[in-house]
Amino acid sequence: MSTPRAGHRPSAAAFRLGGSRLPRTVHPGAWWLWALGLATAASRTTNPLLLALILAVAGFVVANRRGDAPWAQAFRMYLFLGLFIIVMRVLFRIIFGAGAASGHVLVDLPEIPLPAWAAGIHLFGPVSLEHVLGGFYDGLRLATMIVCLGAANALASPKRMLKAVPAALYEVGAAVVVALSVAPQLIESVHRVRRARRLRGGAQKGMRALRSIAIPVLQDALDRSLALAAAMDSRGYGRNRHLPRAIRLLTGVLTLVGLIGVCVGVYALLDGSAPRYLGATMLPGGILVAGIGFVLTGRRINRSVYLPDRWRFAEFAVAACGLGTGALLYLTSRIDAGNLYPSLSPLAWPELAPLPVLALVVGALPAWLAPPPPLTVPRLGDTVPRPDATARTPTPGPADAGTTIREKSVR
DSSP, rough: OOOTTTTTTHHHHHHHTOOOOOOOOOOHHHHHHHHHHHHHHHHHOOOOOHHHHHHHHHHHHHHHHOOSSSSGGGGGHHHHHHHHHHHHHOOOOOOEEEEEOSSEEEOOOBBOOOOOOOTTOBBOOOOEEHHHHHHHHHHHHHHHHHHHHHHHHHSSHHHHHHHHHGGGGHHHHHHHHHHHHHHHEEEEHHHHHHHHHHTTTTTOTHHHHHHHHHHHHHHHHHHHHHHHHHHHHHHTTTOOOOOOOHHHHHHHHHHHHHHHHHHHHHHHHHHHTTTTHHHHHHHHHHHHHHHHHHHHHHBBBOOOOOSSOOOOOOHHHHHHHHHHHHHHHHHHHOOOTTSSSOTTBOOOOOOOOOHHHHHHHHHHHHHHSSOOOSSSSSOOOOOOOOOOOOOOOOOGOOOGGTOOHHHHHOH
């Protein structure tokens, strides 16, 4: 049996048979569907154990399947934002939600009297454990939903998402994509400028270094904006066909009414107190009307798409895992919602049920089902292919045993 030569690169088929997969970029729509499924699951519970598991699932998938692009480094920012939301929610409960608090009083703050027109609002007063836990549960749920959306931003390329936007929403989608990519690009520019200053021996810090950093960062941002504008113009951005005014008015009304119906239907599905028929009728009707508007509006927009992203098995698996997680939590909230909403009066310890835990296990499967992302810089521990066999160094003989590379170069 012949052994492979040193420096020999295996083929794509051998790479797949070896148990690994070739790195490629997953369709951004699949990651957004996965994240929206997790966010839907988080909206159906206030159980801190389940919310902590959802945060762990989102962080685990991001840690295993994010690349090294600028937007992939923004997940930490969403974690800090979630922590800020939790703290502010608890503070609001202490400031405005105390007053005639009943239960386990933690601290008795002096209450500030308010005029008669502000009846029902309390400023400070006795703070109970039930009020603090209620604010913590609500803040943790909102923070978990935001972190799930941050996971989608860290995994999905906003620029590649623009190719999947319908032609009717192409202009709006381009504006949203540019807005989402501003902060990551600025962070990347700051890092690049600071690295260049260190290589040049710049030792200034604090406000003194602001002038030498701000101007190159603004220039880099301007250059990127001009390059983006040229790329959008070369792909036909803003070039519309001429259509009669009546058709343009009809398509605009259909699109707007359809999107409103979709928003109302999604809110009715996420809100447990809303009637079931509202979400079951408004969401399909809004999607149908908006789809007709998209088709009619897309006829007047000319754009070119270079190598469109295709949906493969990995994309369908990632989207199905996220949607399955949201569907299982939604089913649990309809069948047995006792463990999803821990009792605050009387106080009870939160518990875990088998079905929600199984749903979150399904949500973590994209860490293995999705292919690894392509990296521009190899990670620590990754195997780097050797150069071609013609450039390999000869095997050292007995005379060279025990000699170092530096000793050989001296000779």
